[in-house]
Amino acid sequence: EVQLLxxxxxxxxxxxxxxxxxxxxxxxxxxYAMSWVRQAPGRGLEWVSTISGSGGSTSYADSxxxxxxxxxxxxxxTLYLQMNSLRADDTAVYxxxxxxxSSAWVFDHWGQGTLVTVSS
Amino acid sequence: DIQMTQxxxxxxxxxxxxxxxxxxxxxxxxxxxxxxxxxPGKAPNLLIYAASSLQSGVPSRFSGSGSGTDFTLTISSLxxxxxxxxxxxxxxxxxxxxxxxxxxxxx
Numbered sequence: 001e002v003q004l005l006x007x008x009x010x011x012x013x014x015x016x017x018x019x020x021x022x023x024x025x026x027x028x029x030x031x032y033a034m035s036w037v038r039q040a041p042g043r044g045l046e047w048v049s050t051i052s053g054s055g056g057s058t059s060y061a062d063s064x065x066x067x068x069x070x071x072x073x074x075x076x077x078t079l080y081l082q083m084n085s086l087r088a089d090d091t092a093v094y095x096x097x098x099x100x101x102s103s104a105w106v107f108d109h110w111g112q113g114t115l116v117t118v119s120s
Numbered sequence: 121d122i123q124m125t126q127x128x129x130x131x132x133x134x135x136x137x138x139x140x141x142x143x144x145x146x147x148x149x150x151x152x153x154x155x156x157x158x159x160p161g162k163a164p165n166l167l168i169y170a171a172s173s174l175q176s177g178v179p180s181r182f183s184g185s186g187s188g189t190d191f192t193l194t195i196s197s198l199x200x201x202x203x204x205x206x207x208x209x210x211x212x213x214x215x216x217x218x219x220x221x222x223x224x225x226x227x
Contacts, residue, residue: 045156045164045207045218061215095163102169105211106154110163 002026002109004096009114016086016118022079022096022111030054030074033104036081038092039113048094049081050104064090086118122146122210124219132227139195141222143208148188152212155184155193158221159204167206168193198224 008020022034036048049060049070058070069082079096093115097107123146133139143153151171156164166175168184171191181196195202203226208219 044220045209047209047216047218050216059214100166100169102173103152103211105216106166106169106209107156107164108166108169108175110165112163 002098004098004109004111006094006096006111006114009094009116011117011119012086013120014087014118017082017084018086018116020081020083020094020096020114020116022081024077024079024096024098027098029072029077033099034072034079035097035099035105035107036070036079037095037097037107037110038090038116039095040089040092043092046092047105050099051079052104083116086116088118090116091118092116121215122149122213122217124208124210124217126206126208126219126222128222129220130223130225132225133198134227135198135200137198137227139198139202139224141193141206141208141224143186143191143193143219145189145191145210145212149210149212151187152210153184153186153191154209154211155182156207156209157202157204158207164207169211195224 005023035050051070067085071080093113095113096111098109100106100108153171155168158164172184205221205223
């Protein structure tokens with residue numbers, strides 16, 4: 001059974017940093033692209049970033065480019081999102097999501113999410 | 121960026137009803153469209169990919185159709201567990217945008 005478990009969310013001041021983690025199990029982690037998708041309170045879904053299975057290719061939404069860094073450790077089956085220069089509009093639940101076999105950008109399994117609140 | 125719109129934004133329906141949700145892309149995306157269901161406080165769940173392919177484990181009352189810019193999700197006979205919000209997502213090009221969602225609630 002595929003399981004994705006995020007951690008690392010919390011309250012941070014504007015301009016601060018936070019590192020999210022997503023522990024994966026139940027599939028061959030290094031084979032699949034992984035992504036972060038966020039959802040502001042009461043709002044829709046926003047794709048944030050994707051990393052290839054090898055980690056050699058990454059992509060970002062314009063809203064986070066230059067501030068967020070996605071990475072993975074395939075030896076630990078873990079996905080990361082380093083978030084710097086956080087702003088109030090980064091407040092959201094952050095989901096990690098597994099790319100499907102048909103497309104890296106169709107998400108066939110999701111974690112339960114971790115809440116990031118940016119506020120002074 | 122490709123903009124995704126959905127209609128209606130909400131629909132009230134009864135158990136057993138047929139429900140159709142429409143998703144439109146601002147430019148052609150071939151069949152690179154997925155549908156997700158999300159219940160309050162939960163993560164989204166993939167229902168349909170490639171516009172019309174049913175994800176493993178998803179009940180056959182869900183179906184998808186369309187290509188290019190216009191797509192539909194149909195629930196043939198609404199069940200109590202189907203009351204949720206439904207999102208479409210284009211997987212054609214960066215950034216991979218989602219529609220604003222359609223809330224299906226109880227009439």
